Amino acid sequence: MAHRVVIVGGGAAGMQTALELKSRGIEPVIVERDIELGGKARGWYKLFPSFTPAGDVMRPLAERVKRERIRCFYGQEVTEFAPDGVILRSGERIPADAVVVATGFTLFDAHRKQEYGYGLYDNVLTSVDLERMMNSGAVTLADGSMPRRIAILHCVGSRDEKVCQKHCSKVCCITGVKQAIELKQMFPEADIFNFYMDIRMFGPGYEELYREAQERHNIHFVRGRISEAAETINKRIQIKAEDTLTGRPLRMTVDMLVLLVGMSANYENAELAKRAGLELSPNGFFRTVDSFLGAVRSQREGIFFAGAATAPKSLADTLAEASLTASAVDEYLKNSFNK
Amino acid sequence: MTFFAPFTIPFIVGTIFLFVAVATKWILWIARLPKVDRRLIAHNFFSLGTLAAIWEVVRESLLHAKIFRRNPLLGFMHMSLAFGWFLLIVVGWIETIVYLGFEMIPLQGHVFFKYFMPLNGIEAHIPLFEQLMDALLLLVLTGVALAWFKRIASKAMGMRRATKHVLFDRIALSALWFIFPARLVAESLTAALYGGNGFLTGTLGGFIGELLPTEVLTTLYEPAWWFYSSALGLFFVAMPFSRYMHIFTEIPLIFLRRWRLRPTLERKSYDNFEVEACSRCGICIDPCQLQEDLGIHDTQSVYFLRDRRYNMLSLKVANNCLMCGRCEAVCPVGINLTTLRINSRAKRRNIPHEGRYRYLTSLDRSSGEGKVGYFAGCMSSLTPAVQHSMERIFEAVGEAVWYADKDGGVCCGRPLMLSGETDAARKMVAYNTDLFRRHEITTLVTSCPICLRSFRENYHLDGIEVLHHSQYLDRLIAEGRLSVKQGEESYSYHDPCELGRGSEVYDEPRRVIEAVGELREPRHSRRDALCCGSSLANTVIGDEQQLRIARRMTRELEETAADAIVTACPLCHKAIARSTHHTVVDIAEVVARNIAE
Numbered sequence: 001m002a003h004r005v006v007i008v009g010g011g012a013a014g015m016q017t018a019l020e021l022k023s024r025g026i027e028p029v030i031v032e033r034d035i036e037l038g039g040k041a042r043g044w045y046k047l048f049p050s051f052t053p054a055g056d057v058m059r060p061l062a063e064r065v066k067r068e069r070i071r072c073f074y075g076q077e078v079t080e081f082a083p084d085g086v087i088l089r090s091g092e093r094i095p096a097d098a099v100v101v102a103t104g105f106t107l108f109d110a111h112r113k114q115e116y117g118y119g120l121y122d123n124v125l126t127s128v129d130l131e132r133m134m135n136s137g138a139v140t141l142a143d144g145s146m147p148r149r150i151a152i153l154h155c156v157g158s159r160d161e162k163v164c165q166k167h168c169s170k171v172c173c174i175t176g177v178k179q180a181i182e183l184k185q186m187f188p189e190a191d192i193f194n195f196y197m198d199i200r201m202f203g204p205g206y207e208e209l210y211r212e213a214q215e216r217h218n219i220h221f222v223r224g225r226i227s228e229a230a231e232t233i234n235k236r237i238q239i240k241a242e243d244t245l246t247g248r249p250l251r252m253t254v255d256m257l258v259l260l261v262g263m264s265a266n267y268e269n270a271e272l273a274k275r276a277g278l279e280l281s282p283n284g285f286f287r288t289v290d291s292f293l294g295a296v297r298s299q300r301e302g303i304f305f306a307g308a309a310t311a312p313k314s315l316a317d318t319l320a321e322a323s324l325t326a327s328a329v330d331e332y333l334k335n336s337f338n339k
Numbered sequence: 340m341t342f343f344a345p346f347t348i349p350f351i352v353g354t355i356f357l358f359v360a361v362a363t364k365w366i367l368w369i370a371r372l373p374k375v376d377r378r379l380i381a382h383n384f385f386s387l388g389t390l391a392a393i394w395e396v397v398r399e400s401l402l403h404a405k406i407f408r409r410n411p412l413l414g415f416m417h418m419s420l421a422f423g424w425f426l427l428i429v430v431g432w433i434e435t436i437v438y439l440g441f442e443m444i445p446l447q448g449h450v451f452f453k454y455f456m457p458l459n460g461i462e463a464h465i466p467l468f469e470q471l472m473d474a475l476l477l478l479v480l481t482g483v484a485l486a487w488f489k490r491i492a493s494k495a496m497g498m499r500r501a502t503k504h505v506l507f508d509r510i511a512l513s514a515l516w517f518i519f520p521a522r523l524v525a526e527s528l529t530a531a532l533y534g535g536n537g538f539l540t541g542t543l544g545g546f547i548g549e550l551l552p553t554e555v556l557t558t559l560y561e562p563a564w565w566f567y568s569s570a571l572g573l574f575f576v577a578m579p580f581s582r583y584m585h586i587f588t589e590i591p592l593i594f595l596r597r598w599r600l601r602p603t604l605e606r607k608s609y610d611n612f613e614v615e616a617c618s619r620c621g622i623c624i625d626p627c628q629l630q631e632d633l634g635i636h637d638t639q640s641v642y643f644l645r646d647r648r649y650n651m652l653s654l655k656v657a658n659n660c661l662m663c664g665r666c667e668a669v670c671p672v673g674i675n676l677t678t679l680r681i682n683s684r685a686k687r688r689n690i691p692h693e694g695r696y697r698y699l700t701s702l703d704r705s706s707g708e709g710k711v712g713y714f715a716g717c718m719s720s721l722t723p724a725v726q727h728s729m730e731r732i733f734e735a736v737g738e739a740v741w742y743a744d745k746d747g748g749v750c751c752g753r754p755l756m757l758s759g760e761t762d763a764a765r766k767m768v769a770y771n772t773d774l775f776r777r778h779e780i781t782t783l784v785t786s787c788p789i790c791l792r793s794f795r796e797n798y799h800l801d802g803i804e805v806l807h808h809s810q811y812l813d814r815l816i817a818e819g820r821l822s823v824k825q826g827e828e829s830y831s832y833h834d835p836c837e838l839g840r841g842s843e844v845y846d847e848p849r850r851v852i853e854a855v856g857e858l859r860e861p862r863h864s865r866r867d868a869l870c871c872g873s874s875l876a877n878t879v880i881g882d883e884q885q886l887r888i889a890r891r892m893t894r895e896l897e898e899t900a901a902d903a904i905v906t907a908c909p910l911c912h913k914a915i916a917r918s919t920h921h922t923v924v925d926i927a928e929v930v931a932r933n934i935a936e
Contacts, residue, residue, distance in 0.1 A: 112916060112917070114721065114722050114723060114724060114916075115720065115721040115722070115723065117723055120723055120724055120727060161882040162882065162913070162917070163917050164882075164886060164917050164918075228720050228721060228723075229723075230720075230723065230746075240747070267920055
């Protein structure tokens, strides 16, 4: 009889782990909180740095899960997990031989940086809102007109002690560059400004894209965080910042302000970790054994991680890690049960 | 009779030393008072304030009424020592006068009366005095016993932590602890040898007399009196340098305070009275959240005043304070701890270049017109929902408003004051005062309690009524200008330090909340409310530590299980919002949402 592995979370990490396990003859079961698979990447427009449509990656994954007849629980939340299974909110217990935690992350709630006016001003949106707008094919201001000047603010809820988010969310810098280029292609006449602290272009093709944004698309990069935003009478956004390269304070009025929201740890992690006897990193993400050979292993035998549950990760990193998780689970099952 | 014996020498030396030392301190402190303060004394000397001061001295310096209210046992300890000793002196004095008439008797004659005038030397002996003096001695001894007890079990007396003392305090304390037991022994021995029928010394004397042979008693007699005199002498010598200087400082302080002298943002001679009036009782330690939440044990007011008094105040101690005012609220002496802390910081200020303030000239970003001025405050720029709500409310009641800082304004100056930059702060004060005057407003509404306190305490805005927005909203509702709908939602209210303890505004925000929903109180509220930890006044602790302070405070708010947490300070709002997943709103938002159509 095939071993059963419960995967908590049906996003990119969960689906990829499930598919890899299935191909190794193991029976994966996915428990998804939402009513369908896909996680945060669902509804995303295009992926950096290649501008690949997100659907081209996510759709085949979900279709394969269906084709492989992998059992999925939808709209179900896991309240407790242990190496021998998980307990759902409904009280139902799913027994298993191992558990993979692929619970991902929570988007930083931009309302918490009230000074940027998210939720207060019509033309302040998050990078996620913008992605959805682009997906729906209509990027406009609240009144339906075209933006002529756009500011993109990096590190909203990342590297910000004031909101207890000390870590770097890793993907926002390149997302900011990607979205700036997309906006520029949509509105060639518009001026686009990226406000940043540091530009972290570590991945393959990232730096090249960053140069392209400046050289080919004439996108402006200002080193300095925006301190506050206010709405003018005609619904434009007045921002205050400091250009730290010239050392001068700066006031600017833009039509649209895009907040690159970071990745926060899930609020539920603390309770789940406590019940399962796992540890958390100071930033609230699950702690792995180490970041080398134990990068997908937890402190308890039989509980594994995949994806952004342990740290902010790009989709590419997540997919690669999920395969690694599947192989680690396989090895564990072989060693523990087939003696 | 000469009233002299060699054993009295330590007492006499100690007493003379004490009088000279205290007199020197008083004279120097008063002589160095600034002219304003001296004028205040001259002006208020013959006033009801003086009478009130006398009554306060009895109530606080002798009876310790405030400590009684805090913890009866602790109050009794302080009262028995202070009032008991005082009565011993007074009754002893009367005793000598009754027996010897109004002749000139040196001080040691009064103090060691039993030695010079044992019972057998008195013809018309009045037993009442003996019983009374014994009763008083017992009262003081109870106080001493309680003081010992407090050392081992301070919790039983309402104090979780007691003060850690310096060397001089320990010397004085030890001497003090010995004085009254020594007196008991000396007087009992005297009773054993010469008779006496007080219920305490007489009984004990009779007991010793039966137990020990006369030769032993006579050998012990002189050393016992030597010991008593030496304990007194040592205590008196240590007194001016120890915590016990508070006895001679609190009394003039009470008078000066009644004559309206106050500490200011700059240090002055008056501060000496406040600093040395601290008895280091340590009552300020327990309420300090730095102590409770962060385990910082060396910056509480008692240690700050001690360090300042002995000129060993470090920048770290001076700066490591939230200035939440929780210690000031419980200080039995009523010392202005916050102002003293501020002016200690002022000593180390940087004086910036004048050119830096050039931007202030001809700067006016204000907008609108009206008799009511609205000053949101810098922190409110980070919580724009407050400003929006206020604008909606102003619109709803049709108030003509002049917006002082809608498009950016100049800081009220309090953050600078709190870090001791008084000169820089004055530039802001002057600028804003001029701005308010120029626009001829009669009411100034601010959404920031930090600004509120600064306008009230550091500005001279005669003719302009300064209100916090919670007060303004309360008034609008009370006057019927703003009609709100009573909703189903429940709100847990957090008292901001600068609004509550700092500006004594407790009831208005509560009435406003009750007008729109259900009010719930956290465990600590009003004068006892906890600080959010993000105070501008503390420049030492980091974000992590601020968060730890905030978490305990927020937990209490969450425990009320209210639908939302409400506060009335943008800084508290930020601090609470980052330490909870519950909804946090400003009181203005709550009102704006519930405006009746």
